[in-house]
Amino acid sequence: xxxxxxxxxxxxxxxxxxxxxxxxxxxxxxxxxxxxxxxxxxxxxxxxxxxxxxxxxxxxxxxxxxxxxxxxxxxxxxxxxxxxxxxxxxxxxxxxxxxxxxxxxxxxxxxxxxxxxxxxxxxxxxxxxxxxxxxxxxxxxxxxxxxxxxxxxxxxxxxxxxxxxxxxxxxxxxxxxxxxxxxxxxxxxxxxxxxxxxxxxxxxxxxxxxxxxxxxxxxxxxxxxxxxxxxxxxxxxxxxxxxxxxxxxxxxxxxxxxxxxxxxxxxxxxxxxxxxxxxxxxxxxxxxxxxxxxxxxxxxxxxxxxxxxxxxxxxxxxxxxxxxxxxxxxxxxxxxxxxxxxxxxxxxxxxxxxxxxxxxxxxxxxxxxxxxxxxxxxxxxxxxxxxxxxxxxxxxxxxxxxxxxxxxxxxxxxxxxxxxxxxxxxxxxxxxxxxxxxxxxxxxxxxxxxxxxxxxxxxxxxxxxxxxxxxxxxxxxxxxxxxxxxxxxxxxxxxxxxxxxxxxxxxxxxxxxxxxxxx
Numbered sequence: 001x002x003x004x005x006x007x008x009x010x011x012x013x014x015x016x017x018x019x020x021x022x023x024x025x026x027x028x029x030x031x032x033x034x035x036x037x038x039x040x041x042x043x044x045x046x047x048x049x050x051x052x053x054x055x056x057x058x059x060x061x062x063x064x065x066x067x068x069x070x071x072x073x074x075x076x077x078x079x080x081x082x083x084x085x086x087x088x089x090x091x092x093x094x095x096x097x098x099x100x101x102x103x104x105x106x107x108x109x110x111x112x113x114x115x116x117x118x119x120x121x122x123x124x125x126x127x128x129x130x131x132x133x134x135x136x137x138x139x140x141x142x143x144x145x146x147x148x149x150x151x152x153x154x155x156x157x158x159x160x161x162x163x164x165x166x167x168x169x170x171x172x173x174x175x176x177x178x179x180x181x182x183x184x185x186x187x188x189x190x191x192x193x194x195x196x197x198x199x200x201x202x203x204x205x206x207x208x209x210x211x212x213x214x215x216x217x218x219x220x221x222x223x224x225x226x227x228x229x230x231x232x233x234x235x236x237x238x239x240x241x242x243x244x245x246x247x248x249x250x251x252x253x254x255x256x257x258x259x260x261x262x263x264x265x266x267x268x269x270x271x272x273x274x275x276x277x278x279x280x281x282x283x284x285x286x287x288x289x290x291x292x293x294x295x296x297x298x299x300x301x302x303x304x305x306x307x308x309x310x311x312x313x314x315x316x317x318x319x320x321x322x323x324x325x326x327x328x329x330x331x332x333x334x335x336x337x338x339x340x341x342x343x344x345x346x347x348x349x350x351x352x353x354x355x356x357x358x359x360x361x362x363x364x365x366x367x368x369x370x371x372x373x374x375x376x377x378x379x380x381x382x383x384x385x386x387x388x389x390x391x392x393x394x395x396x397x398x399x400x401x402x403x404x405x406x407x408x409x410x411x412x413x414x415x416x417x418x419x420x421x422x423x424x425x426x427x428x429x430x431x432x433x434x435x436x437x438x439x440x441x442x443x444x445x446x447x448x449x450x451x452x453x454x455x456x457x458x459x460x461x462x463x464x465x466x467x468x469x470x471x472x473x474x475x476x477x478x479x480x481x482x483x484x485x486x487x488x489x490x491x492x493x494x495x496x497x498x499x500x501x502x503x504x505x506x507x508x509x510x511x512x513x514x515x516x517x518x519x
Contacts, residue, residue, distance in 0.1 A: 020483040021424060025130075025433040026476075028083060028455065029092035029394055031137040031181070033066045034442035036096060038073035042112035045102035047139035048149070052197030059199065064448035070440060070458055071465045076120050078467060082439060082456055083129055085469065086477040090130035092393060092435055093120070094137035094181065097162060104141035104158065106165040114169060121173050132393075132435075133170065134178040134240070135163055135221065138186050138196065145198050150186060150210040156217045163221035164228070171229045177237040178320055178393065179221045183214040183268050184242050192346070195446055204348060208287070208301045215271050215304075215312050222315035236317035240393050241268050245326030245373025246353070256351045257329040259283070261380065263349055271304070273385040277313035278304050290348050318432070319381055322394035323416070325366065326373035327353045362408075363400040364451050371415035378423040378431060389432050392420065396437030398444070398451040402459075405493035409455075409472040417485055436476055440467055 020026075033049045040046075049066060057063040072079050083091045097104065099113035121131045136159065140149055144158055163179065180186070189196040191206030200206060218239045225237050243265055248257040259282065262270070266280040278284070279301065288299035304312070332338075332350045344353045355361070359368035374395070381388060397412035413436060423429040441454035449460050455473035459466040471491045478489035 018421070018485045020421070020479075020485075023432065024424075024483075025089040025391075026480045027088050027090035027092055027130075027132060027433060027435040028086060028439040028476075029132075029435045029437050030070075030072070030079075030094075030439050030442060031134070032094045032096035032099070033069075033137070033139045034438075034444070035070040035072040035079075035093075035440070036099070037066065037068040037071040039065075039067045042073070042116075043099070043102055043110035044096065044113065045098040045104075046142040047096070047098050048142055048145045048197040049139050051142045051145070052199055056199065059195075059197075060446055060448035061450045062448040064443065066443040068465075069443045070467075073116060075465060076116070077123070079439065080120070080123050080127060080129070082467060082469070082473075083124070084127050086455070086473060087480045088129070089480075090132045090176070090433070090435075091124055091439070092132040092134065092178075094134035094139075094178075095166060096139055097136065098139070098141045100169075101141075101162065101165065104143045104162075106161050109165070117170065121170060125173060130176065131174050132176045132178070133166075133174045134181050135159075135166060136179065137181040149198060149200075150190075150213050151202075151206055153213060155213050156220055159217040160220035160224060164224045167225055167229045171225070171233045171235060175233065175235040177225065177235065178240045179218045179237060180214060181240045182242040182322060183211065183218075183239070184264060187211050187214060188264075188346075204300050211267055212302045212304070215268070216308060218272075219312040219315045223311070226315075238316045238318050238320045239268065239272065240320035240322060241265060242322045242324075243374075243377040245323075245370055245376050246329050247326060247356075247373070247376070249328040249330040253330045256331050256349075259286070259349050260327075260329045260351055260353055263346060266384075269381075269385065271309070271312045272314070272316050273319070273388070274313070277309040287348050316388075319385070319388040319390045320393045321377065321381070321390055322437075323374045323377060323392060324395065325368050326356070326359070326370035328356050329353050362398045362412075364398040364447065367398055369397070369412060369415070371412075371419045374416050375419040375423045375427070378420075378429045379427055382427070382429050387428075387430050389430050391433040391435070392431065393433075393435045394437040395434065396453045398447075398453050400450055400452065402452070402457055404457060404468060404470045405491065406470045406472050409470065410475045413472060413476060413479075414485065417479065421485060 038044065039050055053060055053065040095117060100110055102110050124131050144155065185196060187207045187210035191200055191202045191210055194201035222237055246257045246260040248254045262280040262283050267283060270280045271277055284301060287301040291300045330352050332352050336352050338344060338347060355368040359370050361368050378390060381390060395416050397409045399408065420431055420434060424431050436455060438453045440456040441452040441458040444451045455476055456467045456469050471493050474489050474491055478487035
């Protein structure tokens with residue numbers, strides 16, 4: 001029976017809908033604070049996450065820090081070995097601002113930091129792996145936070161100068177860039193609910209000021225690359241947005257769902273990708289009206305000038321999208337209570353955002369498995385902003401176990417990759433790449449080390465931070481090499497090898513038959 005089922009599954013699943021198209025690229029991702037460690041050596045200065053976890057140990061589930069994390073500052077060669085073992089096309093990582101420029105300002109370059117990133121980039125290139133570099137993944141220099149951080153309008157110039165300095169160092173070798181990762185996290189998770197560093201609670205004010213400054217900072221960095229570096233070093237650059245699939249809870253809630261999309265995604269995409277530029281008009285009006293109703297003399301969402309709209313509009317070379325989960329949306333009722341997660345807590349729209357109870361919950365309280373949502377979001381991008389080249393820059397599943405036979409993570413990645421293929425072949429969406437989060441277990445922000453996203457398991461009790469491939473690494477590596485949704489691969493962590501043998505036999509038989517037919 002197992003043989004018949006396996007053979008049947010293969011026969012009716014191969015073909016165009018299972019093949020990843022020519023030119024489609026696969027990658028894996030990490031972020032500097034989550035993996036590098038070495039927080040106070042070799043010239044690195046404190047970032048806001050260093051200060052946050054040291055001053056508020058209760059901010060993380062296990063009172064942990066990223067002081068050592070995966071120790072990638074010392075173990076980066078093993079990291080590259082793992083990337084090579086997977087066979088992926090690119091490795092997405094971020095640069096620690098204070099490792100390169102401990103003062104925040106670019107008047108002093110830390111040579112140890114420069115050497116670290118040069119070694120990482122050069123070794124990747126020597127092994128045929130493309131570096132995809134994120135300039136900012138939430139680790140602002142603490143010295144800048146002391147001056148107001150992302151709510152100080154001068155941060156726009158601080159970030160622009162930092163970007164120019166990094167381009168000067170590495171743009172001759174790095175040809176795909178992300179300016180800022182998930183601005184919704186660094187604005188809403190900081191100022192709306194105070195859960196991320198620096199943990200300043202200013203809902204409906206601080207988060208909106210942050211939004212505007214982030215948009216301007218991204219635009220300045222993009223313009224610098226476009227005007228000063230593009231002609232010398234070919235390359236592409238974009239901002240990276242976090243998408244949730246906001247689905248109407250009923251047919252009557254379509255408008256409410258779209259408002260949620262516009263507030264949590266559109267504010268970071270409409271200024272860049274739309275023809276008109278500026279904030280999404282409905283969101284701008286709703287927040288302005290609500291502000292006046294609450295007694296403010298002006299909107300809590302700072303307006304863009306015409307010059308600022310022009311500066312931001314068109315600052316993209318592709319669309320970078322992170323996707324993990326979805327939510328249902330409905331209009332709020334008088335007795336409703338808003339959620340505690342930032343994307344559930346906004347009161348300006350008067351909508352309630354919550355998970356569908358039918359969706360499987362991961363070990364992270366916020367991550368519910370909804371693969372169809374990634375396809376819906378890919379279509380939403382096309383509908384609103386045209387046929388953009390889209391790279392999925394993060395997608396992953398968390399659990400709390402060290403288990404190497406991580407079947408649920410395999411199912412998660414397979415389910416989302418299937419939806420990506422449907423987007424490409426049935427919806428004609430221009431998806432050009434997929435990035436698994438994460439290469440390895442790491443410091444998972446407020447969850448510390450209690451949640452694991454890694455294709456490779458990391459033993460944080462070992463001084464060597466031993467990395468071991470999980471079944472998901474074996475599956476993903478096979479997908480990459482065979483360019484199939486359901487590749488042939490061996491899972492040594494299964495309690496029984498019999499099913500593997502059956503699958504291998506049926507696959508090999510089928511491939512032989514296909515080859516004979518084509519011959």
